[in-house]
Amino acid sequence: MFSKISILTGYDKKGQAEAxxxxxxxxxxxxxxxxFTGSGKTQLxxxxxxxxxxxxxxGRRILIDGKAPEYTVRYNPESKLxxxxxxxxxFALEMPVRDFLIMHAESRGxxxxxxxxxxxxxxxxxxxxxxxxxxDILTRLSGGQSRALMIADVAIISNxxxxxxxxxxxxxxxxxxxxxxxxxxxxxxxxxxxxxQLALIGSKRIVMSNGGIADIVALSDExxxxxxxxxxxxxxxxxxxxxxxxxxxxxxxxxxxxxAL
Amino acid sequence: xNRPKVIVVAGPPACGKTSVMLHSIKSLQRLxxxxxxxxxxxxxxxxxxxxxxxxxPVAVGLSEDICPDHYFVVNLxxxxxxxxxxxxxxxxxxxxxxxxxxxxxxxxxxxVCVIDCHSSIKIPEKIGPVLDTADIxxxxxxxxxxxxxxxxxxxxxxxxxxxxxIVEVNGLTGAGCEHLARLxxxxxxxxxxxxxxxxxxxxxAICSYCMGEMRVGTKYQQGAVYKMDFPEVLxxxx
Ligand SMILES: Nc1nc2c(ncn2[C@@H]2O[C@H](COP(=O)(O)OP(=O)(O)OP(=O)(O)O)[C@@H](O)[C@H]2O)c(=O)[nH]1
Ligand SMILES: Nc1ncnc2c1ncn2[C@@H]1O[C@H](COP(=O)(O)OP(=O)(O)O)[C@@H](O)[C@H]1O
Ligand SMILES: [Mg+2]
Ligand SMILES: [Mg+2]
Ligand SMILES: [Zn+2]
Numbered sequence: 001m002f003s004k005i006s007i008l009t010g011y012d013k014k015g016q017a018e019a020x021x022x023x024x025x026x027x028x029x030x031x032x033x034x035x036f037t038g039s040g041k042t043q044l045x046x047x048x049x050x051x052x053x054x055x056x057x058x059g060r061r062i063l064i065d066g067k068a069p070e071y072t073v074r075y076n077p078e079s080k081l082x083x084x085x086x087x088x089x090x091f092a093l094e095m096p097v098r099d100f101l102i103m104h105a106e107s108r109g110x111x112x113x114x115x116x117x118x119x120x121x122x123x124x125x126x127x128x129x130x131x132x133x134x135x136d137i138l139t140r141l142s143g144g145q146s147r148a149l150m151i152a153d154v155a156i157i158s159n160x161x162x163x164x165x166x167x168x169x170x171x172x173x174x175x176x177x178x179x180x181x182x183x184x185x186x187x188x189x190x191x192x193x194x195x196x197q198l199a200l201i202g203s204k205r206i207v208m209s210n211g212g213i214a215d216i217v218a219l220s221d222e223x224x225x226x227x228x229x230x231x232x233x234x235x236x237x238x239x240x241x242x243x244x245x246x247x248x249x250x251x252x253x254x255x256x257x258x259x260a261l
Numbered sequence: 262x263n264r265p266k267v268i269v270v271a272g273p274p275a276c277g278k279t280s281v282m283l284h285s286i287k288s289l290q291r292l293x294x295x296x297x298x299x300x301x302x303x304x305x306x307x308x309x310x311x312x313x314x315x316x317x318p319v320a321v322g323l324s325e326d327i328c329p330d331h332y333f334v335v336n337l338x339x340x341x342x343x344x345x346x347x348x349x350x351x352x353x354x355x356x357x358x359x360x361x362x363x364x365x366x367x368x369x370x371x372x373v374c375v376i377d378c379h380s381s382i383k384i385p386e387k388i389g390p391v392l393d394t395a396d397i398x399x400x401x402x403x404x405x406x407x408x409x410x411x412x413x414x415x416x417x418x419x420x421x422x423x424x425x426x427i428v429e430v431n432g433l434t435g436a437g438c439e440h441l442a443r444l445x446x447x448x449x450x451x452x453x454x455x456x457x458x459x460x461x462x463x464x465x466a467i468c469s470y471c472m473g474e475m476r477v478g479t480k481y482q483q484g485a486v487y488k489m490d491f492p493e494v495l496x497x498x499x
Contacts, residue, residue, distance in 0.1 A: 046404075049408065050429075050436060050437075052436070054439075055435075055436060055437065055438070055439040055440065056434065056436045057434050057435075057436070075427070075428075075429065077412040077415065077416070082408075083408070084407075084408040085407075085408075086406075086407050086408060088405070088406060088407050091406075091407065091410060092378075092379050092405065092406045092410060093381075093382045093406070093410050093413065093414070094381060094382065095382050100409075100410075100413060103413045103416060103417070104409050104412055104413050106416065107412045107413060107415065107416035108412065150407055150409065153409050154408075154409070157409070158408065158409065158412075
């Protein structure tokens with residue numbers, strides 16, 4: 001089986017060599033990808049998804065276990081190493097949820113069963129607000145419902161050793177739970193995010209700037225504590241959000257502040 | 262005279278044919294290939310201006326009153342003669358692809374079909390013969406849909422054409438076009454197309470309206486006239 005990917009970096013938007021020349025990510029590692037809007041975060045994971053070989057705008061080359069991947073690994077969905085949750089908030093294909101899941105499972109070479117479809121629907125519905133039915137038409141799902149279904153689909157059907165996640169936070173779904181569904185032991189997980197809670201899940205952060213990889217920052221000891229604080233603040237916000245969404249009023253006694261504050 | 266290798270590129274309007282070809286031509290030029298382009302359209306096109314921007318000779322054919330694919334075959338020999346006179350090694354012919362019944366693929370020429378996965382999951386079936394007879398299927402606009410949708414789209418294409426090389430390409434950035442250019446140089450040969458056969462028969466255009474008739478009604482119609490079958494009249498409207 002595969003154990004690492006390497007990124008041989010290319011050029012930023014100004015055509016200058018990227019500050020970080022070479023990057024190696026091992027199976028089991030979680031990295032986050034951070035940077036301002038337009039800094040090239042999506043381009044980086046798209047290079048990884050396409051296993052670019054100097055043929056994208058950045059000139060990056062992606063190696064699997066030190067070698068350029070075979071053509072079939074790059075393109076054939078059955079042998080794809082990468083599952084990607086893209087930034088798209090909506091589906092474009094006009095077809096029922098069920099048909100889509102069946103066709104996608106088949107294209108990934110899975111045995112399609114009633115249990116499989118049920119498992120995906122259950123997972124999607126545990127993340128979404130309003131219930132998704134398997135007879136719903138993809139293009140008519142809301143942004144949050146689409147996102148929830150995409151997450152369940154990536155986690156269960158595109159169950160590949162490399163998982164790429166692009167801005168999961170912007171759809172009003174439970175991010176922590178979504179990350180739990182997506183990340184499994186032994187996988188490489190790359191999370192593009194603006195959300196501090198998600199950014200701190202990674203043991204390292206890839207910092208993007210001007211289209212290039214500008215720096216790699218490791219999670220510090222202090223940040224391990226910061227992460228706990230941020231988690232409990234997020235938890236508190238989540239409680240408040242749910243109260244408001246379900247038409248209730250917030251009681252002060254329900255809001256607990258992290259101890260360190 | 263040396264014959265060029267002919268690549269016939271077809272696909273629905275605005276699916277990305279020109280965008281993809283522009284990037285591929287640049288890659289072909291890096292491989293030292295001399296390229297000429299013919300664009301076949303119905304009424305008007307500005308694609309010739311875009312092709313000139315990459316320094317290739319361009320000819321335009323406008324089919325006006327007739328199906329562009331018919332017009333394409335009628336002129337194919339002359340197109341290859343022109344490209345040969347230009348000393349082109351590769352002739353790319355972009356056709357309008359408006360008519361879903363026709364397919365411009367010809368034996369001894371590379372048949373390329375471009376479709377855009379942002380359009381509709383039913384497109385692969387609708388455009389039947391063009392997709393079915395292609396050697397290479399280029400899928401564009403994957404950047405605007407999810408990975409899962411790209412994979413579903415790809416398998417739908419595969420179910421209609423089990424042999425073609427399916428290549429995902431981004432017409433905006435050109436990602437995938439280098440690989441495409443390599444396929445263009447590896448697959449197919451330069452050939453004289455006189456005597457080569459169409460891969461799919463063109464529909465007959467032999468009714469009165471093909472000949473310029475304007476008036477409506479059976480009494481004005483001559484030649485091959487095919488009439489519809491209707492269900493039995495039940496007077497079901499109250
Ligand atoms: N998002 C996205 N847009 C694309 C892609 N490829 C092409 N386009 C856009 O699609 C539009 C049509 O592209 P063209 O290359 O002119 O398409 P065409 O098939 O040659 O069009 P006709 O010759 O008019 O039939 C343009 O606005 C392109 O910028 C792609 O991969 N992704
Ligand atoms: N190294 C690069 N060279 C040229 N263009 C780039 C580079 N990196 C990113 N881009 C382009 O810049 C634009 C914004 O990048 P994107 O990855 O979408 O940013 P982000 O996801 O961080 O908001 C995209 O059109 C992308 O293709
Ligand atoms: Mg982005
Ligand atoms: Mg065009
Ligand atoms: Zn026709």
